[in-house]
Each structure stands twice: as structure tokens, then as C-alpha cells.
Amino acid sequence: MGEQEFIRAEHINKTFSKQGKKIKAVDDVSLELYRGECFGLIGESGSGKSTLANVIAGLEKADSGAVYMDGPGGKINLLDAGNRKIQKEYCQKRQMIFQNPRLSFNPAMTIGKGLEEGVRYYTKIPAARRKELALENLELVGLKREYYDRHSSELSGGECQRAAIARALMIEPEFLICDEITSALDVSVQAQIMSLFMEIQKKKKMTCLFISHDLALVSSICNRIAVMYNGKIVESGDTKQIIYHSSSNYTQKLLQSVFFADRETMTRYERKKMESSI
Numbered sequence: 003m004g005e006q007e008f009i010r011a012e013h014i015n016k017t018f019s020k021q022g023k024k025i026k027a028v029d030d031v032s033l034e035l036y037r038g039e040c041f042g043l044i045g046e047s048g049s050g051k052s053t054l055a056n057v058i059a060g061l062e063k064a065d066s067g068a069v070y071m072d073g074p075g076g077k078i079n080l081l082d083a084g085n086r087k088i089q090k091e092y093c094q095k096r097q098m099i100f101q102n103p104r105l106s107f108n109p110a111m112t113i114g115k116g117l118e119e120g121v122r123y124y125t126k127i128p129a130a131r132r133k134e135l136a137l138e139n140l141e142l143v144g145l146k147r148e149y150y151d152r153h154s155s156e157l158s159g160g161e162c163q164r165a166a167i168a169r170a171l172m173i174e175p176e177f178l179i180c181d182e183i184t185s186a187l188d189v190s191v192q193a194q195i196m197s198l199f200m201e202i203q204k205k206k207k208m209t210c211l212f213i214s215h216d217l218a219l220v221s222s223i224c225n226r227i228a229v230m231y232n233g234k235i236v237e238s239g240d241t242k243q244i245i246y247h248s249s250s251n252y253t254q255k256l257l258q259s260v261f262f263a264d265r266e267t268m269t270r271y272e273r274k275k276m277e278s279s280i
């Protein structure tokens with residue numbers, strides 16, 4: 003109720019050629035994200051999640067399809083390759099966070115300068131204010147001011163992912179795409195990064211496409227999800243509806259492997275915890 007559509011991907015197709023063979027990585031995928039929601043995209047490795055994310059982010063060119071964002075002037079097709087103005091504007095509205103946080107930083111650059119890069123490129127904010135912004139965002143993700151002068155190689159994986167989140171926040175994006183952002187981290191660190199991420203997503207009211215192969219993780223934070231398999235969305239909608247009343251054989255298998263493999267032997271406490279998380 004009252005949900006306002008913000009991002010809509012329509013009939014996205016993307017085929018790769020590999021050693022003469024064609025791989026249909028994304029096969030006629032459509033999805034819509036409401037403003038301010040954290041929408042989950044799940045599916046096993048190789049199902050096409052990252053390719054779809056990259057197309058939606060404008061980092062990868064689709065064979066066909068469109069991605070619309072709702073703006074003051076109505077809907078615009080973000081994939082309108084001929085329109086540089088739209089592309090530049092979109093780059094200021096969306097950010098992506100990846101599995102490997104080190105790739106977000108140039109190893110030769112300090113974290114502070116890395117944070118400021120986007121602001122320097124897209125805005126006319128003066129240097130002193132840029133630095134203040136970087137320090138504010140470091141604080142927001144729980145990193146000390148000293149990290150401004152460090153290099154990514156001096157940070158732990160978790161710290162580096164915090165810095166990557168701070169970097170993504172610098173231009174105040176309206177749309178955030180997170181591709182397996184905790185998959186490379188230790189389990190204990192994963193939980194910290196997730197709670198940090200959720201807090202920030204809510205506080206900033208960002209629309210988010212949250213991608214993971216981890217169904218338990220996605221279903222614990224997203225009210226709506228889509229399940230991807232073999233380049234297609236096999237199911238999408240309300241998380242609880244999908245978990246409890248899935249109509250897709252694939253989703254059911256995925257669910258069994260994650261939640262219910264051990265259901266018989268689960269203690270009542272574990273079951274309650276599991277059910278309250280979805």
C-alpha cells in the first residue's frame with residue numbers, strides 16, 4: 003500500500019560468447035523496486051545475478067531491454083546509450099558495492115582520496131568540504147578518522163568493506179546495488195557489516211537491490227525477493243509468501259537446502275529463530 007515504484011527493469015537480455023558457445027546470462031528479466039525498499043535477489047552461483055546487476059547499474063551493456071528510474075521529469079530510460087546527460091545523471095544517483103571491497107580502492111591512493119573521487123568528479127564541492135564529508139562518512143561506518151590517510155592494503159576485509167560502504171555514500175545515492183557484499187568476509191564480520199548496512203539503508207531511505215546466494219540472509223532483511231535461476235526470474239514477490247508457499251520447484255529445492263534440510267532435528271528455539279527471521 004502506498005508503494006511507489008522507483009526502478010523498473012524491463013525485458014533485459016544479455017548473452018555472452020565463450021569459446022564459440024553462447025551463454026544466455028540474463029534471459030528476459032523484468033523487475034521493479036519500490037522507493038526506499040531493500041529488494042532481495044537470490045540464486046545460486048552462475049544464475050546471472052551479477053550480470054543483471056551490472057546491466058542495471060549501467061556497467062554492462064544489455065542486448066536488449068530498458069531500465070527506468072522515476073524522476074522529477076517522469077521516467078527515464080537509464081540504458082539510453084545515446085544520451086550522455088542521462089548517463090551522467092544516473093551515475094550520480096546510483097552506487098554499487100561489490101563482494102571484494104579492495105577492488106573499490108586504488109591501492110596507491112589513500113582511503114580518504116578514494117572516498118573523495120566521485121565527489122571530485124561529479125560535483126564542485128571544494129576540497130576542504132570534500133575532506134569533511136569523507137571524515138563524516140568514515141565515522142558513519144564506524145572507522146576512525148585516522149583511516150583517511152591509510153591505504154586499502156592496511157585494512158582488514160571487514161574494515162575495507164566498511165570503507166567501501168562509506169565510499170558509496172559520498173555522493174548520497176538514491177539507489178544502491180549490493181552484489182554479495184558479505185560473501186568474502188568471515189562469518190562474525192558478516193553480521194557486523196549487515197547490521198551496519200541495514201541501519202544506514204533505513205536511515206538514508208535508499209532504494210536497494212541486495213544480491214546474495216544466501217537465502218537466509220536475504221530473507222532476513224528483505225520484504226520482497228526475486229529468485230533467479232539459469233538467467234531467468236523463476237519467482238518474485240513477498241518474502242514470506244515465497245518461503246512458505248513457493249510455486250516454483252527450483253525455489254522449493256533452494257529452500258530445502260537452506261532452511262529445511264535439518265528441520266526435523268532443529269530445536270524449538272532454532273525453529274523460532276528461523277521463523278522470526280523471515
Ligand SMILES: Nc1ncnc2c1ncn2[C@@H]1O[C@H](COP(=O)(O)OP(=O)(O)O)[C@@H](O)[C@H]1O
Pocket residue numbers: 018019020025026027045046047048049050051052053054
Ligand atoms: N564476461 C563474461 N564472459 C563470458 N561469460 C560470462 C561473463 N560474465 C558472466 N558470464 C557467464 O554468465 C553466467 C552468469 O554469470 P553471473 O552473472 O556472474 O552469475 P552470478 O552472479 O549469479 O554468479 C555464467 O554462466 C557466467 O559464466
Ligand SMILES: [Mg+2]
Pocket residue numbers: 048051052053181182
Ligand atoms: Mg555474482
